[in-house]
Amino acid sequence: MIILLTGGAGFIGSHLAEKLLTEGHSVVCLDNLDAYYDPAIKRKNLAEARQNSRYTFVEGDIRDGALVGSLFAAYPFDAVIHLAARAGVRPSVQDPALYFDVNVQGTLTLLQAMQTAGVRKMVFASSSSVYGDSAVVPFSEREACDRPLSPYAASKRAAELLCHTFHHLYGFDIFCLRFFTVYGPRQRPEMAISQFTDQILHGKPIPVFGDGSTSRDYTFVEDIVKGIMQSLYSVKGYEVLNIGGSDPISLSGLISTLEKAVGKSALLNHLPMQPGDVQRTFADISKARTLIGYEPTVSVQEGVRRFVEWYCGEARPQTVN
Numbered sequence: 001m002i003i004l005l006t007g008g009a010g011f012i013g014s015h016l017a018e019k020l021l022t023e024g025h026s027v028v029c030l031d032n033l034d035a036y037y038d039p040a041i042k043r044k045n046l047a048e049a050r051q052n053s054r055y056t057f058v059e060g061d062i063r064d065g066a067l068v069g070s071l072f073a074a075y076p077f078d079a080v081i082h083l084a085a086r087a088g089v090r091p092s093v094q095d096p097a098l099y100f101d102v103n104v105q106g107t108l109t110l111l112q113a114m115q116t117a118g119v120r121k122m123v124f125a126s127s128s129s130v131y132g133d134s135a136v137v138p139f140s141e142r143e144a145c146d147r148p149l150s151p152y153a154a155s156k157r158a159a160e161l162l163c164h165t166f167h168h169l170y171g172f173d174i175f176c177l178r179f180f181t182v183y184g185p186r187q188r189p190e191m192a193i194s195q196f197t198d199q200i201l202h203g204k205p206i207p208v209f210g211d212g213s214t215s216r217d218y219t220f221v222e223d224i225v226k227g228i229m230q231s232l233y234s235v236k237g238y239e240v241l242n243i244g245g246s247d248p249i250s251l252s253g254l255i256s257t258l259e260k261a262v263g264k265s266a267l268l269n270h271l272p273m274q275p276g277d278v279q280r281t282f283a284d285i286s287k288a289r290t291l292i293g294y295e296p297t298v299s300v301q302e303g304v305r306r307f308v309e310w311y312c313g314e315a316r317p318q319t320v321n
């Protein structure tokens, strides 16, 4: 297949690009290397894939309709995997317009270009944040998800709805995958596991928002990539699927797991909960199991161990002051 992969220079996208190439596909990656975090990290993420002759990197913006249109004119794409986005819950509270521009307008630009070109297969990266503080646990795709707690969550839910509209109007096949906190090598530097590892290693206090009882369903990046590949091979109709580890751990539990992996104790700085944060995330993955055969295989203990091993081997610039 020839795949248009948006956001392929990022954390998840760069792993996915390598997997697509390994499985014999051709990849055109569209990414504007935005400055949400250091673009040098993204250039490094791209290095391996760029050595493959079936890989093309295009530095550009998904909101640039002319550029996106020219890509569809130049390549006979079989499908689009759309990961490009402004990620991050807390920064979206500060700049909601930017999040809607990239995550909603950008998605619409892509869908319209697909419609013009007659390409009708998409796998879209949505987020567990759309569940807000759902009272139904584990989170099921049957929930209405109409109470998002942050502009980021609202933008992802809005993009899911647009995808449904294109399915309804034009017969697009689209799977919207709700990823549950993804971690692993190349993880975005502002995410908790990256920050905590850095703070433990350097003896700096970890800011613990709330009493440590909030919990997250962490998903190792390898399992996410598997879920995306399985979706690519079976996408049909319009479906929303949870792709998670389905084994949540509390914030305190995560910090102890990291302490063991790093081999050092953490210093803790207790602070109030942050606006936009949810109490817990927990994926019901029964639909993904049935529909695409998705099964996560990497436990948090194993995944954190592999993350810390990678982190300590990286000569990456420190990001925490």
Ligand code: NAD
Pocket (backbone or CB within 6 Å): 006, 007, 008, 009, 010, 011, 012, 013, 030, 031, 032, 033, 034, 036, 042, 060, 061, 062, 063, 082, 083, 084, 085, 086, 087, 088, 102, 106, 125, 126, 127, 128, 178, 179, 180, 181, 182, 183, 188
């Ligand atoms: P990331 O920031 O590492 O990757 C996103 C990529 O999109 C970046 O390389 C960025 O440069 C690119 N991008 C941003 N705006 C763009 C634009 N306007 N045009 C072109 N490219 C643009 O993030 P990630 O963690 O790899 O996330 C990938 C996707 O998965 C995102 O859609 C994110 O919302 C979603 N997601 C991630 C997580 C997680 O825990 N990492 C959880 C749920 C959903």
